[in-house]
Amino acid sequence: MAPFRAELEADLPLIPVARAPRRVRLAFGQVLLDQAALALGFGSAHLLVARPGPAQVFVFQVSLMMILYVMSAFILRAFSTDGLMMRSRSLPRALGALVLAATLFTFFHFLLLVPVRMSRLEFLCGAAIWAGLLMASRFVFVKHAIRALGGSLYTTIVLLDRSGGNTFASSFVGPGTTVVDICGMFDPATAGPGEYDALARLIGQADRVVVSCHLDRRSDWAHAMRGMNVHAEVIAPELREVGALGIARHADNTTLLLARGPLGLRARFCKRGFDIAFALGTLLLLLPLLVIIAIAIKIDSPGPVFFRQPRIGRQNRVFQVYKFRSMNVNVLDAGGRNSTRRCDPRVTRVGQFIRATSIDELPQLLNVLLGDMSVVGPRPHAVYSTAQEQLFWEIDSRYWHRHACKPGITGLAQVKGLRGATEYTSDLTNRVSADLEYMYNWSFLGDLLIIFRTLSVIVHPKAY
Incomplete structure (x- = not known):
């Protein structure tokens, strides 16, 4: 001792x-x-x-x-x-x-x-x-x-217990982190008062203690740390692929928290209230323009004014998105298998104008009022959209994660210039990364900034 x-x-x-x-x-x-x-x-x-x-x-x-x-x-x-x-x-x-x-x-x-x-x-x-x-x-x-603060908000001590074959991980090293090889100095299975006293002197000044040990030793370390009056954690590398967010309970069972909605109840209430107010106000303000565009579409080519297309929305549910029709009726692509390209012969004369100015997207304000979409969020993609002849979800498995919140008329990817045809797989992966960045860092102020930034990219060289 x-x-x-x-x-x-x-x-x-x-x-x-x-x-x-x-x-x-x-x-x-x-x-x-x-x-x-x-x-x-x-x-x-x-x-x-x-x-x-x-x-x-x-x-x-x-x-x-x-x-x-x-x-x-x-x-x-x-x-x-x-x-x-x-x-x-x-x-x-x-x-x-x-x-x-x-x-x-x-x-x-x-x-x-x-x-x-x-x-x-x-x-x-x-x-x-x-x-x-x-x-x-x-x-x-x-x-x-x-x-x-020395580059870190918290003082972290990592206790390395190599018993049972556990090895040192270089990822432990970082600002405010001290690594202590505890093997041979403290054994949670057999420690007595003297050992616990010395361990308390070691970790008593830490904001956080992280234990790295073999699976068979975790219960012993959990028992030892519960009485130390310190924020303590144990590393579980086998859970890395699962991507657990935390620990929860159901009945008498311990569960792994795998996902939670990106927005809390108050945030969803605030966002929905803004969506309704913005959509109603914009529709009333632009009503004369919408009527003129509708008349122009009818005069330019036969067919309906609106084009409805199935898109993937929140919770990966399919909904019908509304757009002004910009293509000839006989070549409409409801499944979205063929992205619109520059000088696409399917696009009408009026269609070229409304696509270049993003006016064709304005009917989606109706989707906002119906609750299928939000003003700001990840753009909804057609069900069978492809890039380099691969379906979106085949290119990037994170594609399904972007549907944890409502899709938007505009989004972070759009104001970053990530729009237009998905000709290459990188076009899709870059957009998915931007969408996930938006979801993880959501704020009401961020939504307002995206709306203001959208005004500068309404007319965009990739809008065709």
Whole structure:
């Protein structure tokens, strides 16, 4: 027992301490820095504007904005620890909290007719300066947080138990990770008080402990770690191919969580409400254009105005998508086996125009109202679409994964320029990767950005 304790205690100075206190201090510092940027922004505007409001109004304005910003920041997770080291999360969340706070302030003050005289120019200038200071300070603060945390939010200790043939995996190495070969020093099957005490000294300062051991030793390590008051995990490499997301229970059985919907209930409710409002508003706004296009289609070639085609939608269910007919009736391809190509002879004269401008997709707003589609999401493909004479699901098995959410009129793949005919297998794999990226990183703000970016690619060289 004594040699074991001496050996472990000799290694203790090499074990990094928990990062939790540093994370808390950095998060608190982020709050203070944001509030300082707010005060400095509005203070600068108060001094620069020719006719600022009274001093007591300035104090009221800054105080209320501070309260509203903190509330908004907590709602949008602008102070969460995962944003300390990622500018892609820190900056958009902070800017979103700023916009929400300014909107709430405007509502409380102007719409409720608060009887306090305030300079609108001073408020707008203050908000603009604050936004600039907020973005600059957050940009610099992330760099400081990365350095302060050593490149990792958490301290992780990997315990390697080679008993039973377990081997070291180089993938364990990473920022904030310390690997300890525990074989010969601690045996969870026979350990006594002294060994447990020494092990506690080793892992007590860790945010996370990962055990790598043989299958036959897992139950012993599980028994040992349950009393250590630490976040502990055991590596199960045989589950890598399964791709389990976590552990769950059904009745008295332990189950592996294999999949979950990409959006939670609140996110789906928010997305559906926006879809209905956007689809109805756009249809009413574009109604004259839709009528003109319908008349042009009827005059240009015989046949119906709309073209219905089976597409693969959410949960891999087939639904009928609506489009303006852009091809001659006798060569319509309902199965989608032949992608439309440049100068395709099947396309009518009106069809060339509406396809080049993406107007042919507008009837899909009806699919949005029916609930088959969303405004933003992975584009639905025809059932038998191919690339290099291979069906899509034969090219990339991930193809079925993209149907975990509703298909969209536009999507991340489209604004990245991944559209048009799928002539090569890479055309399909690139789109699938973009669709999965959208699903895994979904946010309401992201949907709005995709809609705005779509405006710049409505007319596209690959739209034919």
